[in-house]
Amino acid sequence: MNDFDAQAIAAQLKAQSAARRKPRTYNQRRSVLDEYKYELLQLDREGCSGTQLQTWLAEKKQLRVERSTINRWLHRNRVQDNSDG
Template identity: 70%
Template sequence: MSEFDAQSIAASLKSESRIRRKPRTYAQRRSLLDNYKYELLQLDAAGCNGSELRRWIADDKGITVERSTVNRWLHRNRQHG
């Protein structure tokens, strides 16, 4: 009866996962909100908050996102300085 070597099996599985893992494509990194960047940034500059922007994108564009997603997107795309 052979001995079970969890460490070597785990190492083998992990190296195989690295090979199988697909890199993200450009399309996967883009947000649906990027399509409305100009409008969202203009509304943000006009004083709309994340909830209001979420409601606008849902009502006018038919895209359902969470408020936190809009806030994260704004944080990444605002012109700081």
């Protein structure tokens, strides 16, 4: 009479959650800032702040990006750039 199987239901729910958490593809992980990697890293080396880079992107590239996004991107790419050489 009691057809409720908590273990089976929990296993099914966990499998559904795992299926939803598919790894992102390269294009989903790619940042819009990657297109300007060379310029951004050069300007960063010259001492430009995240706010200055935000202004440059808005004026020259017509791209609106939050300063915090630029700073996170720089941090990630500075580390990669330094580990290459």
